[in-house]
Amino acid sequence: MYADLIDFDTTGKVSADIFHSEETYRRELSTVFARSWLFLAHESQLRAPGDFVTALMGEDPVIVSRQRDGGIRAVLNVCRHRGMRVCRQDSGNTKRFTCSFHGWTYDTAGELVKVPRETEGYHDRLDKKGWSLTPVTRVESYRGMVFGTWDPDAPALIDYLETARPALDSFIDTLGSDIELAGPMKWRIRGNWKMPAEGLGTDGYHAETTHASALQAIGGMAEPSRIFQYSSAAGHAAAMTDLGVTQRMHEKAGVGPSPHGTNDTVTVAHATVFPNFSFIGYSGPLRVWQPRGPEEMEVWGWVAVPAGLDAETRRQKLRGVTVSFSSSGVFECDDSENWSEIAAVGRGFVARSTPLNYQMGMGFDDPAGTDLPGFDVRTGHLFNDIGARGFYTRWAELMDGPELALTPSAPPPGANGRG
Incomplete structure (x- = not known):
């Protein structure tokens, strides 16, 4: 049982093997990816x-x-x-x-x-x-975003995205509602697709260490007390903040026009729609973490821009985002190095057998989701593994569930007239 490889009830441990096992990866394709939007x-x-x-x-x-x-x-x-x-x-x-x-x-x-x-x-x-x-x-589409699923029994897209909407709606709204995508950029890196998916969900903990030099160059990260995370049973997760923090980070990074909204508007900092679609609120990058094996992924990246931007403003925005978030971007290179090193050291027998710590914030999150009323979510402080725990709980449910039953699409023998 894959549920046995995670324990968020008592120990907060996750088996390292789920990031390296070929058997696990093959099952992800027939369950997680075959049954999700x-x-x-x-x-x-x-x-x-x-x-x-x-x-x-x-x-x-x-x-x-x-x-x-x-x-x-x-x-x-x-x-x-x-x-x-x-x-x-x-x-x-x-x-x-x-x-x-x-x-x-x-x-x-x-x-x-x-x-x-x-x-x-x-x-x-x-x-x-x-x-x-x-x-x-x-x-099906939601606000211009097109999703697909192989599962005929999956919930309607609008229901699947219910607890992702606070993040997804604010991402679109702060860019001006009518958006278009520039890209894609595509590149391959070593690493398991789940690492960036959980990280872009709610991992604010890594920023001050992994991105120390980049943050120093733009005057430091936003005040942590003004950021909260949320996680849902559907596996979606996000870090949310007030728009004032987002606007300051936006301006420091030099990524074009500031987002729309008032200073106290609650907006997304970064988020993941389960299983592998992520975005960053203050600058507009979107990512799909395409699986290419247990220890390799292909990153597909776009930049969301307000429709109708004049050519020069659009060029400046794309340049600013690319400097920070791309195959050679200062933030993304930091992250890619971490994911690649995890893949490299995790090939060892002992390393794969050593459990990993997902205890941060256990017992201190708010199951009522007070910071995000009206949605069936749990919320917690920025420094909390709440998003990752929700992600892997949903992951294990799908992994332990049935594989997608395919309906043969080929005609029976003799359908070409020879039978």
């Missing part, structure tokens, strides 16, 4: 019919596209003929996707529309309708 795109990337982006759901590649009827659809980016990736571009606009292996061609809805040598090879008896690209079971 995963961030795919923003509607600003899909304005016109035929606009598309490629994304990942766990390690499954997908194509997300705007349909002629205005809807958004996502399909598995794997050709039904020999399993080749159909689309190898990050984004674009098209009416057709053609596999570069044998030329099977699909429309943006994933329907198979053309097969080379269909008459000679299949004698005009191929059931093309039965060989469409595998659709993502459900695709």
Whole structure:
């Protein structure tokens, strides 16, 4: 039982092996990633019919596209003929996707529309309708953010995001409500995807040590007493603060126009939507921590900017964010070094067998969520592992639950007319 690898009732310990085990990783793909809502795109990337982006759901590649009827659809980016990736571009606009292996061609809805040598090879008896690209079971949007899930029994997206909304709404609102994404930037680093996911949720504890030199350059971190964390049973977690603190950090980092709102507005500092979608409130970076094995991840990063910014202001904002948060950003390089070192030392037999400490704040958080009334959350001080404990509690529930049962999408033998 994966629940046995975490103990937040008495000891506050977590098994280090969950960050290094191949067996654990393979099960994450069929439970955590197969059953959760995963961030795919923003509607600003899909304005016109035929606009598309490629994304990942766990390690499954997908194509997300705007349909002629205005809807958004996502399909598995794997050709039904020999399993080749159909689309190898990050984004674009098209009416057709053609596999570069044998030329099977699909429309943006994933329907198979053309097969080379269909008459000679299949004698005009191929059931093309039965060989469409595998659709993502459900695709829904929240305030322009597009998510998908393979699980037909998952709650509606609006319900899944219920306890993430305080963070997600404030992230969007402080940028001006109407936003668009710049990017993506993509890079690979050593490390387990769960480390940054839990960290961007609520780990404010690392900042004054890991980012000491960077913080010194911008005059120090915000006053900790003015920040609180929250965690929910859904696994979402965030650090929240008043907008005055956010605006000062924003200005010190030089990342463009200050956020919208009054000084005492409660807003997000940083957050994770379970399992692997994170964002930072005061400057606009978004991250998806794409799993690439138990000790490697691919980081996909965007910057959210107010729609309609003039070119120069937009350029300054993107430059400011990139200096701090990117593959070579001063903050992100610090974090990447930590995650990579954890992966390196954790390969040892004794290191993987040594439990890790998640005790900070145990017994001192507020189960009523007083700092965030109206939401079913627990809240705690900045220096607290409350977010990580909530994250791994939900993680273990999914890991100990059933794997996603796949419904075969291929036609039965004989469907091509030979049976």
